[in-house]
Amino acid sequence: MQITITVNGQSQTDDVEPRLLLVHYLREWRDLRAANIGCDTTSCGACTVLLDGQSVKSCTVLAVQADGHAVQTVESLAADDGELHPVQQAFRQEHGLQCGFCTPGMIMATVGLLSENPAPTEREVREALEGNYCRCTGYHNIVRAVLAAADAGSDGADAEAAPGIGGRA
Template identity: 75%
Template sequence: MKVEINVNGTATTADVEPRTLLVHYLRDNLGLKATNIGCDTTSCGACTVLLDGESVKSCTVLAAQADGLSVTTMEGLSDDGTLSHPVTAAFRQEHGLQCGFCTPGMVMAAVSLIEENPDLTEADVRSGLEGNLCRCTGYHNIVRAVLVAAGKDPDA
């Protein structure tokens, strides 16, 4: 079947099997490899992207379900390849990443979280990231990064 999805502001289209997962559409059809796959059970959140502005796990969305909608991946946060987005800038500033594998999903989950509630506390960030697993950072600096990106003082 044919799907048409606006990805990072660009119209894309492809003829895909109905069972094609959105994450595979992004990675294999479009070559956008930032979005990673970390599990089979909608648990880890490494594949998190924005669908019409809201975080979703792209391993649990069919490309067909995104037909006609807009998707944003981490590649779409910057036009010029720099850390111009407050979330990516804060992740570097606060050392919110190590191996980088969970990072694109974590960043997109954070973007959605801040969009929905910029007035975040540490507890809000922790519960707001419950759908994203990281094995390297112990979340300490990820939580700080999200607070910084939301304009909060992580040491408060």
């Protein structure tokens, strides 16, 4: 069936099978392969993207359900000149990634979190990331990175750089 989805600001119309998962749509139809499939059971969050600004697991959303809606993926965060989004900067600075497989989903979950709660506590960060698994970091540096990104967003010096939905989209 025919669907029109705006991905990272670009609208496109495609004819898809109803059972096509959003994550496969993004990977195969839009060539955006950062989001990964880690579990098939809505558990691990490696496929997390923003749908109308809210974090969702794109392995449990049908592409046809996203018809008429806006999707944002990690590919949209960095500026055209390569400058990293504050959340990305924080993940690098705090070594919040190792093998990288969970990272696109983890970063988008973080962007979603900080848009809803710009100044979370460590406990709130851990609870907000309960649906994003990582096997490498023990979550230690991921939590540090999220807290650092929140700090960077709260200093107010650079409103443009404030983490949040569409900060650089």
